[in-house]
Amino acid sequence: MSEIVEKFTRRVPHWRPRVTPVRLDDASPEQHEALSVTPSNTRVSDYVLVLAHDVESLKVRSPLFNAIMYDKGGLSRAEREVGAIAASMVNRCIYCAAVHATRHAELEKSTATTDAIFEKGEDAKLAPRDQAIFDFALRLSRAPAEATVEDLERLREAGLDATEILDLVLSTALFGWANRLMHVLGDPVRPDA
């Protein structure tokens, strides 16, 4: 047996699917092709094998995911991660929050921001630019209509230009998508020692 992780953490849990993943041996040529373009080429994760049930979506989603999180220019990679983390907190995707908090800490070479986020949750107090980014992402994640022109004004005042704001919208929205797969289709677990 293993224990379901209920609290936000940077320590990445295992992901236990709630539906049966596609078996590689049974995969169609189209599924094989889609599985080879996922971010983790070395070992195909259960998560990706679950998504392979809808291979047409998987095929377009992986390159889109990489472009939104890693394309050059615009918002920094760490700041895109803040959007991803905010969405994951609103949607309670413990697994996504752990992965992207870890990535944020690696990019920043500091755990200060994600420590603050995990300590106070949605009420976390951050440096001004990160705060504007985090607050906007929280509101857009809760309900699209909650994000207002005033929130956008705060992003402008914090120094973000139009492309950086669009990058934040994209990374936040992308995790509205990813959370609805990862959190809905599986449980974050810690195997018993």
Add this chain to the structure above:
Amino acid sequence: MSVWETTAVRASGISMASEAASAVRAREQVLLNSQAAEDAVLRPRDPGAYAHDIRAALAARIARLNGETELARFFMADAEDSDAAGLADPAGTGHGGLPPVVVAFMDRVAMSPREIRAEDIEALKTAGVADSDIVRLCELNAFLAYEIRLIAGLRLLREKAA
């Protein structure tokens, strides 16, 4: 298709001449790939248990739940005269032939995904929904969460730039 014809950019009302257009141009490929994702969830070659009209009506329903009436009307073009049309009204009782548990699941994943538990997936299985169709329902729902937020963000950029 050009980036200006994608669902998200059209729904946002951003015009080629506006200040926000520079951001659209900078992320043209991402926005085109987003449109490809819409095609994959709304009009897949292999739709599983959910034909294109059911998907269109569910998309319209989720757009309405988010207050996106225009977008809902746009999605309904593919479900207008279909038995699934009743699904598009979240306040109505129409289930378009789907088990009510499926419709309730879609509403909750759209509006309060944080509350979804393992039991919700078990309930779908008990109602006879195949694992592959559970994933299809989630992908449709999850993509719409993305697209509706993308539209909301683009619209704010347009309003702020004006």
